Amino acid sequence: MQKTICLFLVLISFQICYSQESSSQLPLGMKPDIYANKTTEQIVLDGVLDEAIWQESVKGADFWQNFPYDSLSAFAQSEIYLAYDDNNLYVALKCYSKSADFLVPSLKRDYSFFGSDNISVFFDTYSDQTSAFLFGLNPMGVRREALISNGGRQRSDFQGSWDNKWDAESKIYEDYWIGEMAIPFKTLRFKEGTKSWRMQCYRNDSQFNEISSFVRIPRNRILMDMTYMANVVFEEPLKKPGPNISVIPYVSGSVLRDFEDLDETKAVSKAAIGGDAKIAISSSLNLDLTVNPDFSQVEVDQQVTNLDRFEIFFPERRQFFLENADLFSSFGATRLNPFFSRRIGIALDTTTETNVQNAILYGARLSGKINPRLRVGLINMQTASQVDNDLPSFNYTVAAVEQNVFKRSSLAFILVNKDAINAKDFGTSVNTYNRTAGLEYRIASADNAWNGKVNFMGLAAPNEEEQKFSHFTQLVYTQRKYRLEWAHMLVGEGFAPEVGFVQRRDIFLFSPEASMFLYPKKGAMSQGEIGFDLAWIYRLGKSDNEVFTDFQQAEFRFEPFMRLNFKNNARGNITLAYNKIKLADDFDPTRLQEDSIFLAAGTEYGFTNLELNYRSDPTKVLTWNVRTNTGSFYNGIRLGVGGEFSVRYQPRGSIGLSYSYNYVKLDAPFVPSNLWLIGPRIDLTFSKKVFLTTFIQYNNQSDNLNINARFQWRFQPVSDFFIVYTDNYLTDPFDQFSVRNRALVAKVTYWLNL
Numbered sequence: 001m002q003k004t005i006c007l008f009l010v011l012i013s014f015q016i017c018y019s020q021e022s023s024s025q026l027p028l029g030m031k032p033d034i035y036a037n038k039t040t041e042q043i044v045l046d047g048v049l050d051e052a053i054w055q056e057s058v059k060g061a062d063f064w065q066n067f068p069y070d071s072l073s074a075f076a077q078s079e080i081y082l083a084y085d086d087n088n089l090y091v092a093l094k095c096y097s098k099s100a101d102f103l104v105p106s107l108k109r110d111y112s113f114f115g116s117d118n119i120s121v122f123f124d125t126y127s128d129q130t131s132a133f134l135f136g137l138n139p140m141g142v143r144r145e146a147l148i149s150n151g152g153r154q155r156s157d158f159q160g161s162w163d164n165k166w167d168a169e170s171k172i173y174e175d176y177w178i179g180e181m182a183i184p185f186k187t188l189r190f191k192e193g194t195k196s197w198r199m200q201c202y203r204n205d206s207q208f209n210e211i212s213s214f215v216r217i218p219r220n221r222i223l224m225d226m227t228y229m230a231n232v233v234f235e236e237p238l239k240k241p242g243p244n245i246s247v248i249p250y251v252s253g254s255v256l257r258d259f260e261d262l263d264e265t266k267a268v269s270k271a272a273i274g275g276d277a278k279i280a281i282s283s284s285l286n287l288d289l290t291v292n293p294d295f296s297q298v299e300v301d302q303q304v305t306n307l308d309r310f311e312i313f314f315p316e317r318r319q320f321f322l323e324n325a326d327l328f329s330s331f332g333a334t335r336l337n338p339f340f341s342r343r344i345g346i347a348l349d350t351t352t353e354t355n356v357q358n359a360i361l362y363g364a365r366l367s368g369k370i371n372p373r374l375r376v377g378l379i380n381m382q383t384a385s386q387v388d389n390d391l392p393s394f395n396y397t398v399a400a401v402e403q404n405v406f407k408r409s410s411l412a413f414i415l416v417n418k419d420a421i422n423a424k425d426f427g428t429s430v431n432t433y434n435r436t437a438g439l440e441y442r443i444a445s446a447d448n449a450w451n452g453k454v455n456f457m458g459l460a461a462p463n464e465e466e467q468k469f470s471h472f473t474q475l476v477y478t479q480r481k482y483r484l485e486w487a488h489m490l491v492g493e494g495f496a497p498e499v500g501f502v503q504r505r506d507i508f509l510f511s512p513e514a515s516m517f518l519y520p521k522k523g524a525m526s527q528g529e530i531g532f533d534l535a536w537i538y539r540l541g542k543s544d545n546e547v548f549t550d551f552q553q554a555e556f557r558f559e560p561f562m563r564l565n566f567k568n569n570a571r572g573n574i575t576l577a578y579n580k581i582k583l584a585d586d587f588d589p590t591r592l593q594e595d596s597i598f599l600a601a602g603t604e605y606g607f608t609n610l611e612l613n614y615r616s617d618p619t620k621v622l623t624w625n626v627r628t629n630t631g632s633f634y635n636g637i638r639l640g641v642g643g644e645f646s647v648r649y650q651p652r653g654s655i656g657l658s659y660s661y662n663y664v665k666l667d668a669p670f671v672p673s674n675l676w677l678i679g680p681r682i683d684l685t686f687s688k689k690v691f692l693t694t695f696i697q698y699n700n701q702s703d704n705l706n707i708n709a710r711f712q713w714r715f716q717p718v719s720d721f722f723i724v725y726t727d728n729y730l731t732d733p734f735d736q737f738s739v740r741n742r743a744l745v746a747k748v749t750y751w752l753n754l
Contacts, residue, residue: 047171467492
């Protein structure tokens, strides 16, 4: 294995060096400024550009192809027009194609960009290449909106759960379609008196099977990368859009029963009232308030089979925490984050060591820009006490500051504080306080070749653990034909932020990565990437774990990979992973064995796994992807298959199924395990305002069958009526199939502008 790794490193290094000498970055598309004229004319959103302002406006045109190639003009050309008045920004989009046969899989809001005809426009309202507001439309007038953070450099910077007030409509013609948008200035954040923004527009056209953009984007960058944008120039400086106060009250009623609680002999009815308020302190600084928030309508997390030793990260979807979320959550890395908003409203029951819901009483969040280069945020949330679980109430405070330095880099600071209120009145062993502070320098060169971050974080808590600090460095260098990355992470044993997400402690990790991009001019492949990822993990030896008493290597990982994008929109990945692990604790990978059966702490294992992943063309009626893995696993073997398939009935919805099966056979006394996860899903769209989603998940690893059905009627902009039904069943043993808990919730929300 060591010789194989060395040979692979030599070959990839040779290829990278060769690419560096023989290639050059394709020149970026240069665009003239696009002008937005001011109008007093009433613009009717009907997909007909018959208003005088559209005839007078200078169009933005000459879109560039991004897929399958990035060096050609788009075959399906588009035009963009901008106008505005005192209240709204208006966007008109004319999208040409071969015919009126456009692909619209569903009428549901927040559709996926891939697999449908649609166009999106996003605005960097501070021209700082940091954050943007995105608005999308398809030929049938279905909308999507999102927030883009961190310069849009990776897919996790796209926050599609964000929701706000704006309007749009489309109309289909013989060989093109037209969309019109009206985006209230109150929905956006910008500096009063500014006369220019930055913008980008990108489109997916199914008939020419191409993705295009207004400003040319290299194929090794993602479409929302904010390095590649044009300037929008307004005829007159923008004014503050008047008083901007919105109140979003809700009323809900529920019927629920916990069948596992023997004292609960019948269903319990509950009613609740609460709501949110949005107050614009200025055109760029916003105050959000919430009282007795309710998140019953938020879609449930998709269950997974966990064969790893650590907690799994699930993203935040609750609306209150989304706007400017990157200001608070982008510190560190996914596995080392000082603030994870999903910890608010969750408490640890110290008697059972399990997570329990901790109701939020009220909260406030102030976030936005003080000036074009300084962004601030402050969150304060108060949760209720739980007498039954012997838990006090908690107060959470988070403060974050981000100052732009140089052209695109920034310096950021965060403080996270969790305080137990009247903890002395409860008999728990919870910490009375837990505080984390961190400083982070975020690197972004003007040409977008260099990206990364360096940070240091410390923690204060009433315990005697050593090394209450962490450090993380990541540096990425990207050119057209290759990408190089260095990352290292140090997490002390005492660094345990209770409002953060820290997957492992008492470790030092360093991980180099390199890959080469391929752009074949012939054949079925559009783009390829071949590379490797290496990681060494050492235990610092500061915990009370007797396996590692000093600085010792705990893990080694080597992952060569190949990623392929095909001209028919299909994608494929091949990964070969070699792992060498010394266990720090007793561990049952299946989580299905008897308590006395486990892999013992201190034992060492080396195993190799091959994973293949293929996703079909998402524009087809039947779409599918499949993932397979095979190889050794600790002292045994693992064979697995998983994926999803979906059949759509355009544009009324789709029926799909996600599935995962893993067969794990370890040495005796382990019993061979079959791990199943099956998740049928039905999405129905009766109109652009009425949706029904039913999600069923069976997971034998967690011994649970979950049914979640959500009906939504958007009767006014950002105003909804929800009915949510949830059911959970105990499935082991299956012949004694029994209900665990059941709930039915009805909820009405209404957005009221004052």
